[in-house]
Amino acid sequence: MRIVGFGQEEPKAEEKQQRGTVITEPSPVRSLVSVSFEEGGRTLTYYNDRFDLNIGDRVFVSGKLSGKVGYVESLTTKFRIRLSDYEKVLSVAQTPVLGTYENKGDMMCSYDADAVSPEDFRKWVLPPQDETEGGEIIFGDGYEISMDDPTSADGYDPSVMQRAVKYCQDGKIGYVSVRNGVGKAFVHGTKWYEIDFRLSGNVLREAYCDCPYPGLCKHLLAVIVLLSVMRMHRGLDLERDFTLIGSETFWNAVRHTGQTITVHPDC
């Protein structure tokens, strides 16, 4: 088992303030920024007049790659450009990775209270949302799914379950956490979908996914499959608050923060 630790000491007050997505805050720092994107492996140059950027920062930009996560590769303040030729940096998520993580298969697992929160994970993968867009969100009563017998859930469809298992195998689950019984998951389908649930014992209650599928969807079932497998075969303790992050997303995030990490020997 590999255990990785970050930021063991309490972050300083000013660092805590830096966490999160800064959207407005005009700043005199003007730079020309080279941004690399995971999708397509492209690197493009953007104009920035709003943020105090550093190499490795995770950013969202305007233009045809809007909505795709990019990373600052390099930047310069020595430039002369025609503004209309450049798209801009729209937001930056400066989120250090805290907590101690164990490698459990394709997921990194932490029981620490300061491990990556759902809000932090959202900033890793999604552009800032305009809360006023799209109107009011309302819920029905949600699904109830037992890990011991998911087939008894309302609207269970074995063909959807097959796709859910494939989702798990393909590492489509980016994030699952439970804190005080309140659960949140992010699953990557055609885009990132958000799942809300409550966990009591081995049962997910009041479970919702924000995908457009009208019934019990593969994203919800994939979360059930993952939690069952982690509990049965990887020793995940569902009685404790926990955070699971897909290894690929996790290491991508760590690689770009330039943080010092501590790897404990296998035990």
Ligand SMILES: [Zn+2]
């Ligand atoms: Zn769904």
